[in-house]
Amino acid sequence: MSAPRAATAPATVLSVRDLSVRFRMRGGRHVAAVTSATFDLAAGECLALVGESGCGKSVLASALLGLLPGNAQTAGTATVDGVELLGAGERTLATSVRGRRVGLVPQSPAAHLTPVRTVRAHLEETLRELAGTPRRQVRAAAVAAAERAAFPADHLDRYPHELSGGLAQRAATALALIGDAPLLLADEPTTGLDRDLVNHTADELRRHVRHVTDGTAGRALLMITHDLVAAERIADRVAVMYAGRIVEISRAADFFGGPGPRHPYARGLLAALPERDFVPIPGLPPELGDLPPGCAFAARCDRATDRCAGVPDFTGGLACHHPSPGPVPGAAAVRGSATHA
Ligand SMILES: Nc1ncnc2c1ncn2[C@@H]1O[C@H](COP(=O)(O)OP(=O)(O)OP(=O)(O)O)[C@@H](O)[C@H]1O
Numbered sequence: 001m002s003a004p005r006a007a008t009a010p011a012t013v014l015s016v017r018d019l020s021v022r023f024r025m026r027g028g029r030h031v032a033a034v035t036s037a038t039f040d041l042a043a044g045e046c047l048a049l050v051g052e053s054g055c056g057k058s059v060l061a062s063a064l065l066g067l068l069p070g071n072a073q074t075a076g077t078a079t080v081d082g083v084e085l086l087g088a089g090e091r092t093l094a095t096s097v098r099g100r101r102v103g104l105v106p107q108s109p110a111a112h113l114t115p116v117r118t119v120r121a122h123l124e125e126t127l128r129e130l131a132g133t134p135r136r137q138v139r140a141a142a143v144a145a146a147e148r149a150a151f152p153a154d155h156l157d158r159y160p161h162e163l164s165g166g167l168a169q170r171a172a173t174a175l176a177l178i179g180d181a182p183l184l185l186a187d188e189p190t191t192g193l194d195r196d197l198v199n200h201t202a203d204e205l206r207r208h209v210r211h212v213t214d215g216t217a218g219r220a221l222l223m224i225t226h227d228l229v230a231a232e233r234i235a236d237r238v239a240v241m242y243a244g245r246i247v248e249i250s251r252a253a254d255f256f257g258g259p260g261p262r263h264p265y266a267r268g269l270l271a272a273l274p275e276r277d278f279v280p281i282p283g284l285p286p287e288l289g290d291l292p293p294g295c296a297f298a299a300r301c302d303r304a305t306d307r308c309a310g311v312p313d314f315t316g317g318l319a320c321h322h323p324s325p326g327p328v329p330g331a332a333a334v335r336g337s338a339t340h341a
């Protein structure tokens, strides 16, 4: 069943402008982990952030959570629900950002949970902390919180090591949902899971984004992954990151459908999939501590010319001097109605 089209555009939950993160290293060197990232994310929307290992995805997520290490320098802005995240003090981050405005679905849920405490204890503590649930209601609230993430009530008294990967994921998701944060951030939520569980986890996350219980448009989800199959299953839009920069943001229907992405790197990522051409992109990404001038992908790109000696601007969702032709105007609306039907 397709969702009815909203009469008004859904509210912007996350707004990132020119976000850059550099790490200061010994000897005056620096690592440009994220450079000039700009994107918005609306309620009810899932954006998949994809790209090869080490391209800066997790650093971007850490910046949004205020969890960067001490040697990080940031520039730009990132607001969630009206609160500026960059430069926010630890107190603001602790009392009004983490868990309350940004819920984190962690990369390895089992490691994120405290080994000596049961799932019930985790849920009850988070309920008291984030939701201020009174003591006599906390037991019932924990059961309800577990149910929300399809975590079985008869496993509530288990310890993290007694959970399967899928159940640990659900426990972590239940915790991430407790603060009713408008933005959910999931960093590699499907790593290490088999394909069935990947699909299941993706569908569950999707449900938490779309879930319309009170007439609101739901949450926004930023899902970091290098699993394009999971991204296709869940995302409304796809942002492709290369060497610290977002090089293309497109509608998932365009990215995975007919015209495909326009940036040669994004096209290469898709072509490398075993389900597609199974042809890897030649070469390796550059070191973020030693980026070439100009387009960082030029050395691996079969479309590169002299123009690529200059960094391409990010305009219209694309940063490339020689993109492939875009989708045919007018065809988008037809294709769009078929997504997530
Ligand atoms: N504290 C730090 N000091 C210096 N460099 C760092 C620090 N943390 C991360 N980096 C560097 O920043 C770059 C981006 O790392 P990041 O973890 O964001 O990659 P990623 O895209 O999430 O990769 P993966 O898919 O493997 O998780 C890497 O080159 C990494 O070495």
Ligand code: NI
Residues within 6 Å of the ligand: 057, 058, 059, 187
């Ligand atoms: Ni990462």
